[in-house]
Amino acid sequence: MTSWRALVTSGIGSVANDPQQMRPAEVRRLIRSGGLSVPTSGFSAGYMQGNLAILPESLAGDFMRYCFRNPKSCPVLAIGEPGDPALPSLGDIDIRTDIARYRIFHNGVADGEVTDLNAVWRDDLVTFVLGCSFSFESALIRAGITVPHIAAEQNAPMYVTNIQTRPAGPFGGPLVVSMRAFSPADAIQAIVLSERYPLAHGAPVHIGDPARIGIADIHTPDFGDKPLIGEDQVPVFWACGVTPQMAIGVAKPDLAITHKPGFMLVTDMLSENADADLPRQGGK
Amino acid sequence: MTSWRALVTSGIGSVANDPQQMRPAEVRRLIRSGGLSVPTSGFSAGYMQGNLAILPESLAGDFMRYCFRNPKSCPVLAIGEPGDPALPSLGDIDIRTDIARYRIFHNGVADGEVTDLNAVWRDDLVTFVLGCSFSFESALIRAGITVPHIAAEQNAPMYVTNIQTRPAGPFGGPLVVSMRAFSPADAIQAIVLSERYPLAHGAPVHIGDPARIGIADIHTPDFGDKPLIGEDQVPVFWACGVTPQMAIGVAKPDLAITHKPGFMLVTDMLSENADADLPRQGGK
Numbered sequence: 001m002t003s004w005r006a007l008v009t010s011g012i013g014s015v016a017n018d019p020q021q022m023r024p025a026e027v028r029r030l031i032r033s034g035g036l037s038v039p040t041s042g043f044s045a046g047y048m049q050g051n052l053a054i055l056p057e058s059l060a061g062d063f064m065r066y067c068f069r070n071p072k073s074c075p076v077l078a079i080g081e082p083g084d085p086a087l088p089s090l091g092d093i094d095i096r097t098d099i100a101r102y103r104i105f106h107n108g109v110a111d112g113e114v115t116d117l118n119a120v121w122r123d124d125l126v127t128f129v130l131g132c133s134f135s136f137e138s139a140l141i142r143a144g145i146t147v148p149h150i151a152a153e154q155n156a157p158m159y160v161t162n163i164q165t166r167p168a169g170p171f172g173g174p175l176v177v178s179m180r181a182f183s184p185a186d187a188i189q190a191i192v193l194s195e196r197y198p199l200a201h202g203a204p205v206h207i208g209d210p211a212r213i214g215i216a217d218i219h220t221p222d223f224g225d226k227p228l229i230g231e232d233q234v235p236v237f238w239a240c241g242v243t244p245q246m247a248i249g250v251a252k253p254d255l256a257i258t259h260k261p262g263f264m265l266v267t268d269m270l271s272e273n274a275d276a277d278l279p280r281q282g283g284k
Numbered sequence: 285m286t287s288w289r290a291l292v293t294s295g296i297g298s299v300a301n302d303p304q305q306m307r308p309a310e311v312r313r314l315i316r317s318g319g320l321s322v323p324t325s326g327f328s329a330g331y332m333q334g335n336l337a338i339l340p341e342s343l344a345g346d347f348m349r350y351c352f353r354n355p356k357s358c359p360v361l362a363i364g365e366p367g368d369p370a371l372p373s374l375g376d377i378d379i380r381t382d383i384a385r386y387r388i389f390h391n392g393v394a395d396g397e398v399t400d401l402n403a404v405w406r407d408d409l410v411t412f413v414l415g416c417s418f419s420f421e422s423a424l425i426r427a428g429i430t431v432p433h434i435a436a437e438q439n440a441p442m443y444v445t446n447i448q449t450r451p452a453g454p455f456g457g458p459l460v461v462s463m464r465a466f467s468p469a470d471a472i473q474a475i476v477l478s479e480r481y482p483l484a485h486g487a488p489v490h491i492g493d494p495a496r497i498g499i500a501d502i503h504t505p506d507f508g509d510k511p512l513i514g515e516d517q518v519p520v521f522w523a524c525g526v527t528p529q530m531a532i533g534v535a536k537p538d539l540a541i542t543h544k545p546g547f548m549l550v551t552d553m554l555s556e557n558a559d560a561d562l563p564r565q566g567g568k
Binding site: 185187192195204208212232234 | 496
């Protein structure tokens, strides 16, 4: 994965500002105009970024229940009106243009990648934005904890587990987790800090032995980059926003749209407010 | 260790009430009158219990700084006035009589055990009450997590580590930890819940490999009962209130008094309030 630092330095000289300092609206404006097409990790520090799932209205109720039943992997930040590409609670957003890379799914199979949704948008599409791990990762970094894949400017390794999500309607399937390795003391602090960000996947779901959750070989992730695990480090596993893409594969809707992993929606929602202002999800 | 259940059922028939439901003042009244001399685990559910350290005024300043520098092992609940056995902030307490078993240290060596302090009390003695793990253990149990040594009606296993406390004046020495083993998922929740009780030792200091903190054989604790570790469980280690007894051994004051482990001071302070009302400690 090419890092934003390299791209900002070389390819997109028009971005004069430090990406971390850019306002979310500025990032979205650049993406909308085609002037920025890099992964959004590191952009607009302090603001929530989101995973995207767009589904036909006929399945939106089932998907909403699926998210509600699986709040660690699918923490809902916003739900759009049917056919409406705006998401006013997250900023001045047109979801058809404000993400740099989209994946198109037909009947549960990802068979296309586009840079805007103008050609595929329909009046019955409902947009879901789900929290992502960037918020808690920022909190770890502020606390002085090294997040291995960020230090290496890579993607987190992600794994399909043997933990089944709670199904709703046609949606179901396995939980996907992301892994970060820490010293035991840092792992404890990472658990404590991430729990404060329920909209960014919250506390981890597993620590230690990968086989326990059905990961046969930790060095071969299903998505993302190879793991970086130092001697004396323990692997810690968080519910991952790729989980709903598996659920789309199970539900096989005629059309579904997600972001391409790494190319997130940059929202106006402050990471710190996200913990305090929004209700925690849970229940059955 | 004889359980309070057995003792309440057999030896002390005058205690008609469920020990968990007894008011702290009632427990202290029974102890004061010699009518109750069992470990206090399980008594007065929902109220803070405390570790005791009594030191000459000449060392009280150093010990206070020692506690401040080591807040996880020595979370201060109250400090008495020199020579005054009362602790009004914790209830109607006479510290000379309201604990069932005391240990007497001369020059850092525990050389006596008494049931009251009337014969040894001095006008220069300063009382420190330090938080203990019962509060967070109650929170774990309320959350449906089995705490192995409590389920077995035993003491937690405790270990002297190779982690050095931050010294202050003559006080110093190794950190003592207590161990509880959980499934990985319960360990994560135990970390999250215990962190909410900074006056009950807060989040753990270590998880996983015991050798990493200098514990050669986890099956041979330095204090308490043998550990109970199920298959697929991970050991989690918390800072322990026995640590100040090690520091007394290092400082060698002419006189020091502690409780006998397990025989705690039952206070009027609600466990839930302890988190919210009192300042967190920290710093250097």
